[in-house]
Amino acid sequence: MSEPVVVTHSCASYPVYVEPGLLTQLDAIAGEQLKDKRIAMIADAVVHQLYLQGRLGRVSWSGETLTVPPGESSKTRDTWARLSNQLLDRRFGRDSGLIGLGGGVTGDLTGFVAATYMRGLPYILVPTTLLAMVDASVGGKTGVNTPHGKNLIGAFHPPAAVLADPLTLATLPEREYRSGLAEAVKHGLIADPHYFDWLEAHTAEILSRESHVVAHLVRRSVAIKAEVVSQDEREAGRRAILNAGHTVAHALEQASQYELTHGEAVALGLIAECVIAEHIGAASKGLSQRVGNLLNRLGLSTRLPRPLDRSAVIRGMEMDKKNRGNSIHLALAARPGEMYRRTGWTTAVSEEDIRAGLAAVEVA
Numbered sequence: 485m486s487e488p489v490v491v492t493h494s495c496a497s498y499p500v501y502v503e504p505g506l507l508t509q510l511d512a513i514a515g516e517q518l519k520d521k522r523i524a525m526i527a528d529a530v531v532h533q534l535y536l537q538g539r540l541g542r543v544s545w546s547g548e549t550l551t552v553p554p555g556e557s558s559k560t561r562d563t564w565a566r567l568s569n570q571l572l573d574r575r576f577g578r579d580s581g582l583i584g585l586g587g588g589v590t591g592d593l594t595g596f597v598a599a600t601y602m603r604g605l606p607y608i609l610v611p612t613t614l615l616a617m618v619d620a621s622v623g624g625k626t627g628v629n630t631p632h633g634k635n636l637i638g639a640f641h642p643p644a645a646v647l648a649d650p651l652t653l654a655t656l657p658e659r660e661y662r663s664g665l666a667e668a669v670k671h672g673l674i675a676d677p678h679y680f681d682w683l684e685a686h687t688a689e690i691l692s693r694e695s696h697v698v699a700h701l702v703r704r705s706v707a708i709k710a711e712v713v714s715q716d717e718r719e720a721g722r723r724a725i726l727n728a729g730h731t732v733a734h735a736l737e738q739a740s741q742y743e744l745t746h747g748e749a750v751a752l753g754l755i756a757e758c759v760i761a762e763h764i765g766a767a768s769k770g771l772s773q774r775v776g777n778l779l780n781r782l783g784l785s786t787r788l789p790r791p792l793d794r795s796a797v798i799r800g801m802e803m804d805k806k807n808r809g810n811s812i813h814l815a816l817a818a819r820p821g822e823m824y825r826r827t828g829w830t831t832a833v834s835e836e837d838i839r840a841g842l843a844a845v846e847v848a
């Protein structure tokens with residue numbers, strides 16, 4: 485196995501292994517990482533069907549498995565209770581460990597079951613979507629949604645290890661794959677100019693999911709997120725840069741009634757926020773163009789699919805929890821790999837600036 489990327493958090497650290505073919509050794513690796521534990525796997529039902537029952541046979545796993553129906557609607561307290569009850573029924577005790585196989589939904593759920601079952605079990609994440617590999621598996625946040633909003637009930641409980649096998653991405657629907665790429669572009673933009681250049685130089689191999697190129701992309705993105713969160717675990721200060729593009733993106737997702745995927749909204753949010761940065765002189769002209777070109781070449785749209793009510797989007801941004809005082813604060817890039825830092829990691833922007841940013845992503 486090649487060297488893992490190490491994510492450090494306040495109590496300890498955990499390895500993120502990224503390697504094509506890794507999951508053909510899952511049984512053995514899980515046994516090593518969760519030594520002397522009785523292990524249960526919690527798996528996304530689609531991934532379970534494809535990789536544990538189907539002919540793909542890329543995941544070696546012979547232990548007990550609980551499945552979760554695919555999709556965000558499974559990320560609830562009801563599913564958490566059902567999974568916990570199933571573990572109790574099967575008499576899993578304090579000496580147990582869990583494996584979460586699937587996208588961010590399964591990962592967040594498995595992590596939350598692990599955080600609460602018998603006051604906390606160790607667990608391994610096996611992300612099978614690009615978004616889960618580059619984003620959801622790093623940082624230790626676990627939880628479920630409620631009718632009041634997403635991720636409102638949860639716990640901070642980092643995994644013991646993460647195993648990402650880029651070969652599993654072969655079956656990921658195109659739209660899901662591209663959504664993950666928006667986060668990779670964000671990582672280059674906020675922290676690493678060389679990575680941003682590399683993304684620009686490898687768009688064809690990335691789109692064809694060439695496994696070694698995807699492995700590099702996942703490793704770089706994980707390393708960048710890991711570096712940011714390990715410096716600033718509980719999201720004061722620098723961690724705000726991970727929110728680049730996201731203040732606009734969350735408001736767009738909401739205003740589109742979740743017609744846009746998270747990644748599609750992040751692509752639009754990155755463009756809008758780069759335009760805002762140019763507008764206030766935080767970034768030089770041309771940044772939004774460069775970021776937009778890269779997103780386009782990665783198959784992500786830089787225009788909204790249909791008109792949205794701009795005032796509703798702005799109201800959505802005002803609700804964003806990162807606001808201080810009355811003004812909207814954004815984490816703005818100055819150039820690829822470097823954040824604008826005049827007044828800290830985020831900058832207050834006016835409604836007029838925001839309108840200029842939103843206009844740039846309006847239907848042409």
Ligand SMILES: NC(=O)c1ccc[n+]([C@@H]2O[C@H](COP(=O)([O-])OP(=O)(O)OC[C@H]3O[C@@H](n4cnc5c(N)ncnc54)[C@H](O)[C@@H]3O)[C@@H](O)[C@H]2O)c1
Nearest residue numbers: 530554555587588589612613615616619620625652655656
């Ligand atoms: N904990 C964190 O820090 C963090 C960060 C970002 C996002 N998230 C959470 O992650 C979730 C989104 O994650 P996601 O985009 O992975 O969604 P997801 O888990 O719903 O997966 C998307 C879809 O892809 C399918 N799928 C997964 N792997 C597949 C594969 N290899 N082949 C074919 N189909 C496959 C799933 O069945 C599902 O339908 C959200 O709930 C979000 O809140 C958490």
Ligand SMILES: [Zn+2]
Nearest residue numbers: 667730746750
């Ligand atoms: Zn995101």
